[in-house]
Amino acid sequence: MARELPPLAQAVESYLASRPRAARWLERMAGRRYRLATFPDRPHPVVVIAHRGRYPARIEQLARAVEQDWAETPPPCRDAYEEILKQAPGLIVVQLRRKNVCGCLGHRHVLVKEIPFSEPHDAFGDAAVGEMDIAFDRVESWLAQPIMDTALDTQFIAGSRLKEFHEQQLRFRLLSILLHETHHMVAPQATEDVVRGRSLTFYREALANYVEIARATLSFTIDRSFSRLGKE
Numbered sequence: 001m002a003r004e005l006p007p008l009a010q011a012v013e014s015y016l017a018s019r020p021r022a023a024r025w026l027e028r029m030a031g032r033r034y035r036l037a038t039f040p041d042r043p044h045p046v047v048v049i050a051h052r053g054r055y056p057a058r059i060e061q062l063a064r065a066v067e068q069d070w071a072e073t074p075p076p077c078r079d080a081y082e083e084i085l086k087q088a089p090g091l092i093v094v095q096l097r098r099k100n101v102c103g104c105l106g107h108r109h110v111l112v113k114e115i116p117f118s119e120p121h122d123a124f125g126d127a128a129v130g131e132m133d134i135a136f137d138r139v140e141s142w143l144a145q146p147i148m149d150t151a152l153d154t155q156f157i158a159g160s161r162l163k164e165f166h167e168q169q170l171r172f173r174l175l176s177i178l179l180h181e182t183h184h185m186v187a188p189q190a191t192e193d194v195v196r197g198r199s200l201t202f203y204r205e206a207l208a209n210y211v212e213i214a215r216a217t218l219s220f221t222i223d224r225s226f227s228r229l230g231k232e
């Protein structure tokens with residue numbers, strides 16, 4: 001799936017690769033790695049996933065949410081974030097962690113702390129840099145829409161379809177948090193209610209659309225006896 005990276009992403013890739021060996025070595029020692037992800041339909045923001053390399057599958061879930069799932073959400077979902085993404089910093093560093101001490105799903109950072117991005121650099125052009133963190137464990141156990149999440153579960157038979165559904169659900173959560181924190185960056189005055197309302201609507205509609213398509217394309221049985229209590 002080689003997709004030509006947008007110019008900003010290419011510039012950042014070569015910047016990361018061209019830094020002095022000593023700097024890269026120190027970073028590796030500190031366990032810092034970077035995975036770039038870009039939205040398929042826009043050159044920026046470029047998402048830089050900063051991670052420790054310990055959970056490659058998690059990094060890929062977040063990257064896939066940006067690179068693929070975004071494009072598969074219904075147009076109204078994407079339209080709701082059109083202006084926000086247009087005004088967003090060109091580079092968004094996401095520190096992907098396991099958990100946050102405070103228990104939050106994520107935060108936007110006032111200052112960029114990730115070293116290679118904390119100072120302006122030619123490679124960034126005129127792109128601003130923003131930073132946030134996302135706590136993966138917390139996102140995994142988060143019931144974004146408790147009633148809906150549980151009700152949908154019952155429509156997939158336990159097994160591979162259910163697993164696929166849960167992974168999709170997780171990626172939509174990650175995406176909705178990324179969009180939520182980006183909204184905060186762009187509109188620092190917006191109230192939590194407004195920001196949250198929009199990201200939950202995004203999540204709900206993206207998920208409902210996925211289920212509708214799954215229902216139309218697969219003759220999966222609605223197993224009414226399936227109990228959520230019985231699953232992993």
Ligand SMILES: [Zn+2]
Pocket residue numbers: 100102103104107
């Ligand atoms: Zn917090």
Ligand SMILES: [Zn+2]
Pocket residue numbers: 180184192195196
């Ligand atoms: Zn918020």
